[in-house]
Every structure is written in C-alpha cells, then in structure tokens.
Amino acid sequence: MKKIKVLAVLTLALTTFGLIGCSSNEAEKQDKDTRVVETVKGEVKIPTKPKKIVDISGSSEELLLLGQTVVGTANVDSYDTENVPSYMKDLLGDAKVVGHSMMETADIEAILALEPDLIIMAPRQEEIYDQLKEIAPTVMLEDKSNNWEAKLTDVAKLFGQEDKAKAWLDAYYKKAEELGKEIKSAKGEDATYLTVLSSSGSFMVFSEGGIGTVLKEDMKLPQPTNMPKQDSITLPTVTMEGLSEIDADHIIVIATQSDKADLKASSVWSEIRAVKEGNVTILNASPYFSQAYNPIGRELILESIKDSVIK
Structure with missing residues (x-):
C-alpha cells in the first residue's frame, strides 16, 4: 500500500514539473517572439520580427532600410498624394497606399484588410488610435518629420536595430x-549654392x-x-528680385512644370547672375520637394546634385 502511495506522489510530482517546464518553455518562446517598446502612449508589446507592417507615420523608408516588410504605407508624393514617390515604387512593391502621412486620419478598412501584425502611426493621427490598436499592436512615435536622422534612430529602436541605423x-x-x-x-572651394522652391513667381528658400x-x-x-533668416519650421520667402540680391554662384530650383514655364518667360530671371552664367539646376517638384526629408530619398539627392552641378 505504501509503495502505491509513493508511486502516486512521484507521478504527481513529475507531472507537475512537466507542466511547469512546458509553461516555462512557452513563456520563453513568447518572450522571444515579442518585445516591449516605449511609445507616446506608453509601453506596447510588439512582435520581435513583424511580418506585415502598416506605416502611416511617414516612416516607410526607414523601415525598408532596416529590412522590415511594409504592406501598407502613407509615404506619398507631395504633388501626387494617391501614389508613392517615383523613386520608391520598386522598393515598396505591392505595398498599398492607405493614407497621407501628414493627414490626421487614414483608410481604416484598407488597413484592416491588410491584416498587419504591427501598425506605426504619428501623434497627428491620435483620433484613430483606438481603432488601430484593435487591429494590431500600434506604436505611436514622436513626430520627428523635420529631423530625418532622429526619425530613423527612433524607428530602429523599435526593433533593436540601432547599430544597423x-x-x-x-x-x-x-x-x-x-x-x-x-x-x-570641379567648381571651386568657395562657390556658393542656393536651393529654393519656385512658387507662383516667388521662391521659398531652404x-x-x-x-x-x-x-x-x-x-x-x-x-x-546674405541668406534670409529662417526663424521657424516655415521656409522664408523671397521675390525674384530678392533672389537676385542673394547672388549665389549656383542656384538649385525645385519647380512644377507651370513654374518652369514662368521662369523661362521672366525677363528678371534671365538677368540673375547664376542664370546668365548657366549655373542653374532645375529639379522636378515631384518627387524632389519632400525627398530630402526621408533617408532613401536624401541619399539619391546626393548623386542628382553632383551630376547636375558638374556638367
């Protein structure tokens, strides 16, 4: 009788330890599969290796640089808001446009249909946060759209990829x-460079x-x-005459087709020194206007500038 009791106790103990072992292994696996990150909304548990990310924060380029998979994006062309910038089409592949990163809302139904396992958003989209977090773990990042390097670093922190960034x-x-x-x-150590956005006869100076x-x-x-002072996020604006007074050796102009035509027809424009000397580079507003605010676009600009200045 005593033997039977001893065997029963041993069996119960082994079963209990087995259950504890299984539970421990499951918890360990769960820890490896997820990580807790700090967000604007506090701590959020996200997948360690997400397979389908929807990004409406404007961080899609950063995610691609880090090797993450973007299935939904709001990184759209500033002048063609239904589509991603031309230089990003191949990289984003079949990713669906689900909004505009600078807007306050996004296409919730389209996001739901994509079945993401992670959503990344910005504070400006606060009003849809509760809806999004019901779809998938949702990370609200600080708005650093005007600090491209800090934005890349913040996105990298989500996945422990600071070294890669x-x-x-x-x-x-x-x-x-x-x-x-x-x-x-090629052009001299002291040659000066001015970059502007042409806009209906005026120029916004970068x-x-x-x-x-x-x-x-x-x-x-x-x-x-004699560059105009920039006291806030808003770019200073000058007239055609003001542009002439800045007197840069080389001018880089971002312009739409309409603005290009206006420049060509302007007698004042043709008399600006850099124009007369043939030291002007004109880049298309789409996609160049917003390209420099994102890492992949920024790198591509380097070659564009070099190739156009050194002719």
Whole structure:
C-alpha cells in the first residue's frame, strides 16, 4: 500500500514539473517572439520580427532600410498624394497606399484588410488610435518629420536595430562629404549654392531645411553670406528680385512644370547672375520637394546634385 502511495506522489510530482517546464518553455518562446517598446502612449508589446507592417507615420523608408516588410504605407508624393514617390515604387512593391502621412486620419478598412501584425502611426493621427490598436499592436512615435536622422534612430529602436541605423548613417555622411569634395574640386572651394522652391513667381528658400541641409550640412557646400533668416519650421520667402540680391554662384530650383514655364518667360530671371552664367539646376517638384526629408530619398539627392552641378 505504501509503495502505491509513493508511486502516486512521484507521478504527481513529475507531472507537475512537466507542466511547469512546458509553461516555462512557452513563456520563453513568447518572450522571444515579442518585445516591449516605449511609445507616446506608453509601453506596447510588439512582435520581435513583424511580418506585415502598416506605416502611416511617414516612416516607410526607414523601415525598408532596416529590412522590415511594409504592406501598407502613407509615404506619398507631395504633388501626387494617391501614389508613392517615383523613386520608391520598386522598393515598396505591392505595398498599398492607405493614407497621407501628414493627414490626421487614414483608410481604416484598407488597413484592416491588410491584416498587419504591427501598425506605426504619428501623434497627428491620435483620433484613430483606438481603432488601430484593435487591429494590431500600434506604436505611436514622436513626430520627428523635420529631423530625418532622429526619425530613423527612433524607428530602429523599435526593433533593436540601432547599430544597423548607425552603420547606414555613417556610410551616408561619408558619401555626402566625398561627393561634396568632388563638386568643390570641379567648381571651386568657395562657390556658393542656393536651393529654393519656385512658387507662383516667388521662391521659398531652404535656408535651414529640406534639400538645403543636404548641401550645407551633409555635402559641406557653402551658402551665400546674405541668406534670409529662417526663424521657424516655415521656409522664408523671397521675390525674384530678392533672389537676385542673394547672388549665389549656383542656384538649385525645385519647380512644377507651370513654374518652369514662368521662369523661362521672366525677363528678371534671365538677368540673375547664376542664370546668365548657366549655373542653374532645375529639379522636378515631384518627387524632389519632400525627398530630402526621408533617408532613401536624401541619399539619391546626393548623386542628382553632383551630376547636375558638374556638367
């Protein structure tokens, strides 16, 4: 009788330890499959290796650089908001456009149909947060749309890929400086460069933003000394006469087809020194206007600038 009791106790103990072992293994597997990240909305548990990401925050380029899979995006062309920028079409492949990253809402039904396992959004889309988190784990990132490097770093942190982001940034800055040196070698160390957006006869000057920072900060190319001050996120605006007074050695203009026609017809434009000397680069508004605010687009601009300045 005692033997039977002992066997029963041993059997119960082994079963219990077996259950504990199974439970421990399951918890360990779950820990490997998920990670907790800090977001604007507090801590959120997300997949360690998501398979289908919907991004409406404007971070799709960052995700692709990190090797993540984007099935839904709101990274659209500023001048063609139904489509992704032309330089991103092949990279985004079949990813569906589900909104505009600078808008407050998105296509909830389209997002639901994509069956994502992770959604990334921005604070400006706060009103749809509760709907999105019912679809999949939802990360609300701080809005750093005007600080492209910080945005890449924040996205990398979600997946523990800070080293990968840093390696890409190091390579980017090295390339930017090398191409800047090529331009200086061809055009002179002291030649100045001005980047503007043509808009109905006026010009928005990229003093401290967008493509202007690609030339000034990344490629180390000098700006004219009498640049208009930029006191906020808004680009300063000058007239055609004001543009002439800045007197840059080389002008890079971002323009629509309509604005290109206006420039061609303007007698004032034709008398600006850089124009008379043939030192003008004109880039299409689509996709160049917003390209510099995103990493893949920013890198592509380097070659475009070099090729157009060194003719």
